[in-house]
Amino acid sequence: MNPRTALTRRLLLAGAATLLATGRPALAQSKPSLLRVGVEGNYPPFSKMGPDGKLSGFDIDIALALCEAMNVRCQLVQQEWDGMMPALRARKFDMIVASMTITDERRKAADFSDPYYDVPSRFVARAGAFRDASPEALKGRRIIVLRNTPRAQYLQQRYPGSELLQVNKETDVYLELAAGRGDIAFGSTVVSGEAFLKTPQGKGYAQVGPTVRLEGGTGVGVAVRKGETELVGRINAALKKIKADGTYKRLADRYFDFDISGN
Amino acid sequence: MALLHGYGPALLQGLASTLSVAALSLAVACVFGLAGAVAKLSASRTARAVAATYSTLIRGLPDLVLMLLIFYGGQILLNDLGAARGWDYIDVPPFAAGVLTIGFIFGAYLTETFRGAILAVPRGQAEAAQAFGMTRAQVLRRIVLPQMVRHAIPGFANNWLVMVKATALVSLIGLDDMVHRANLAAAATREPFTFYVAVALLYLAVTTVSIAALGWLERRFSLGVRRVEF
Numbered sequence: 001m002n003p004r005t006a007l008t009r010r011l012l013l014a015g016a017a018t019l020l021a022t023g024r025p026a027l028a029q030s031k032p033s034l035l036r037v038g039v040e041g042n043y044p045p046f047s048k049m050g051p052d053g054k055l056s057g058f059d060i061d062i063a064l065a066l067c068e069a070m071n072v073r074c075q076l077v078q079q080e081w082d083g084m085m086p087a088l089r090a091r092k093f094d095m096i097v098a099s100m101t102i103t104d105e106r107r108k109a110a111d112f113s114d115p116y117y118d119v120p121s122r123f124v125a126r127a128g129a130f131r132d133a134s135p136e137a138l139k140g141r142r143i144i145v146l147r148n149t150p151r152a153q154y155l156q157q158r159y160p161g162s163e164l165l166q167v168n169k170e171t172d173v174y175l176e177l178a179a180g181r182g183d184i185a186f187g188s189t190v191v192s193g194e195a196f197l198k199t200p201q202g203k204g205y206a207q208v209g210p211t212v213r214l215e216g217g218t219g220v221g222v223a224v225r226k227g228e229t230e231l232v233g234r235i236n237a238a239l240k241k242i243k244a245d246g247t248y249k250r251l252a253d254r255y256f257d258f259d260i261s262g263n
Numbered sequence: 264m265a266l267l268h269g270y271g272p273a274l275l276q277g278l279a280s281t282l283s284v285a286a287l288s289l290a291v292a293c294v295f296g297l298a299g300a301v302a303k304l305s306a307s308r309t310a311r312a313v314a315a316t317y318s319t320l321i322r323g324l325p326d327l328v329l330m331l332l333i334f335y336g337g338q339i340l341l342n343d344l345g346a347a348r349g350w351d352y353i354d355v356p357p358f359a360a361g362v363l364t365i366g367f368i369f370g371a372y373l374t375e376t377f378r379g380a381i382l383a384v385p386r387g388q389a390e391a392a393q394a395f396g397m398t399r400a401q402v403l404r405r406i407v408l409p410q411m412v413r414h415a416i417p418g419f420a421n422n423w424l425v426m427v428k429a430t431a432l433v434s435l436i437g438l439d440d441m442v443h444r445a446n447l448a449a450a451a452t453r454e455p456f457t458f459y460v461a462v463a464l465l466y467l468a469v470t471t472v473s474i475a476a477l478g479w480l481e482r483r484f485s486l487g488v489r490r491v492e493f
Contacts, residue, residue, distance in 0.1 A: 042450040049447040051269035053276075079437050080446075083335070087437070090338035091352055171450050199453060 035072050036093035037063045038079045042169050045194050045255045046099045049078070058260075061251045062116055062242075063097035066222070069238035069247075081169065085109055088225060095231065096223040103150050111226055113235040115219025117252075118262025120211035121151050124177065124192045125184040126204060133184075133209025138162045144182035146170050150214045151186055171195055174202070184208065190256065219262050267461060270448040274458070277444035278465050284358065284430045284440065288365035289423060295370020300377035301403070314374065321371035326432055329368060334360045334436045361433035369426050376418035380411040413484040420477040424470050441465060 039059055041049040047057035055076060067074035077093045088096055088110060102112045123133040123143075130137050139161040145152045147166035155164055165182045167173055174196035177185040185192070189211060196202040224231050242248045243261070252260050267274065295317075302314035321329070338355045345353055384407050392406045434443035445462040449455035 041447045044451060048451040050451065051273055051448075053273055077437075080435055080443075083331075083435060083437065086331070086335040090335045091342055092338070092354070092437075169450065171453065175455060195453060201453070 033073060035067060035070075035074045035095065036077050037067070037074050038084060038087060038093040038096040038098060039063060039076050040081055040084070040098040041078050042081065042171065043099055043191070044171070045190070058117075058251065058255045059097050059099055061254070062248075065242050065247050065251060066097070066235060066238045069241045070234050085223075088223060091225075094224065094228075095235070099220050100223050101150050102219055102221045103153075106223070109226070110223040111228060111232050112221035112223055113232055114239055115221050115262055116239055117260045118213075118219035119188050119190050119260060120213050121154075121186060122189045122192065122211045123184050123186050123208040124174070124196065124205055125208050127206040130184060130208050135159050135161060138184060141183040142181075144173050144176045144185040146173055146187065154212070154214050155186060177205070178202075190260070266457060268448070268452050268454070270444070270452070270458070273444050273448065274441060274461060274465070277439060277441035278469075280358075280439055281427075281430050281441045282469070284361050284365070284433055284438065285427045287362045288369065288426060288430065291362060291366025292369035292373050292422070292426070295367060296373025296377050299370060299374030300381055303374065303378050304381060318371045318374045321368055326365075326368055326429055327435070330361070330364045330432055330436060333364045357433065357436045357438040360436060361430070361438050365426065365429060365433070369422055369429075372422050373419070376415055376422060377411070379418065380413075380415035381407060383414040384410045413481070413488070416477060416481045416484065420474070420481075423473060423477070427469055427473070428466060 039055060040047045041055055043057070043059070045057055046059040047055060049055055055078060060076070063076065064074065077087075079087050079092070079098075081098070084096055084098060084100070085106075087093060096110075099117075100106070100112075102115060106112070123130075135158060138159055140163075142163045142165050143155055143159060144165045144167060145155055147168060152164065152166055155162070165176060167176055170187060170191050173185045173187045174192065176182050177196075178201050189207075192207070197205060197207070222235050224235070239248075248261065299314045299317060302310040303318075305311060334355065334357065337360065341353055341355060345351065388406050388410065389402050392402045397405065430440060431442040434440050434446065437443075441462050445458040449458045452458075
């Protein structure tokens with residue numbers, strides 16, 4: 001194949017990849033001195049933006065700690081959740097530290113580090129409204145859940161008799177619940193606790209049923225472009241290092257009163 | 264401001280970026296719109312075909328789809344081109360992508376607004392100017408354009424108002440506009456209502472001022488025309 005047709009082919013492929021989001025081998029790249037890290041800002045206590053425009057939260061702290069352990073300069077890039085994967089593929093940044101749960105589906109589009117935390121899920125509803133969280137008890141009722149998540153998939157499979165109300169942000173799950181647009185919410189125990197049950201809005205609501213660990217999800221990891229195994233190795237080494245030297249525990253204790261590491 | 268938990272200045276910064284996106288997009292849209300209108304009315308078959316394709320295609324696609332295609336698709340294309348030529352990573356900043364995309368989209372709408380306005384200028388005017396020996400460009404610049412402005416303003420005002428609100432789309436590609444700031448503030452404080460109302464009021468302020476300004480402009484360009492003659 002001559003170089004010209006190779007280029008044309010690449011362009012066509014790029015167009016197709018944009019539309020279909022199919023896998024494509026990563027381009028060879030030398031070790032960058034600056035890593036750009038994609039983070040969110042809509043997911044307290046993992047990430048949020050203060051009045052001064054500064055990002056804070058557990059994801060942010062972990063991202064910075066990983067960079068320090070890897071001994072590289074990092075630049076945080078704030079990105080809306082919906083555009084996270086496309087932006088990674090378009091090289092807007094080199095890694096995602098945004099509470100992204102590792103799933104088989106996502107593994108097709110990106111490579112993941114070892115999990116850096118794992119939080120179980122749980123149902124939340126008006127206290128006393130449901131006797132338990134079994135598919136029978138929830139039959140014909142409307143469950144609110146974040147779209148494009150293992151949780152939404154879990155509900156689709158296990159609760160075929162219930163209707164799903166899928167929302168765009170984890171915090172919206174509880175806004176919808178409080179607004180009465182659904183009967184029961186299914187989400188991360190950390191968010192339902194911190195962002196809802198502990199606030200005035202969450203009065204009169206309670207958790208329903210046991211905590212659930214999804215088999216489809218294997219914790220939350222750092223995502224990098226497909227094929228960047230060297231970077232994954234460095235991230236995993238950095239994660240081991242911050243767990244070993246106590247940094248991880250120090251950061252986690254700022255936000256959570258239980259072990260979030262999933263070990 | 265106490266109501267906004269200290270996020271007031273952040274929202275105003277967002278307003279500044281919303282306004283700069285809107286103003287620059289308008290400039291881009293006017294260029295595309297004028298070129299499109301002139302092309303649609305030109306004698307050249309090719310120019311007419313290109314302009315027709317442009318306005319049909321763009322007006323037929325959702326703004327959001329186009330925005331995502333240009334921002335992510337364009338970036339991947341550029342990366343691949345760069346890899347083939349040995350360039351470094353070239354970033355398409357969300358600001359430029361937003362301005363170009365919105366300008367490109369609204370240029371298609373303005374094409375029709377401007378075309379209608381040009382048609383509203385009596386043909387005899389251009390013919391008279393030609394009889395005086397002016398070139399085509401001179402006829403356009405001295406005779407047609409100044410008179411078409413009056414006819415274009417109502418449609419133009421519509422497009423501008425819709426466009427100001429369409430800039431909210433750029434928050435999706437990561438530009439720090441007003442809606443984006445409000446989203447983040449709403450998540451951090453868990454008071455979505457407060458921030459969305461604040462943003463709604465800011466948009467309303469912008470559009471109210473725009474309507475007043477465009478009204479003045481319309482009166483200014485209608486000086487030679489009496490109100491009763493339609």
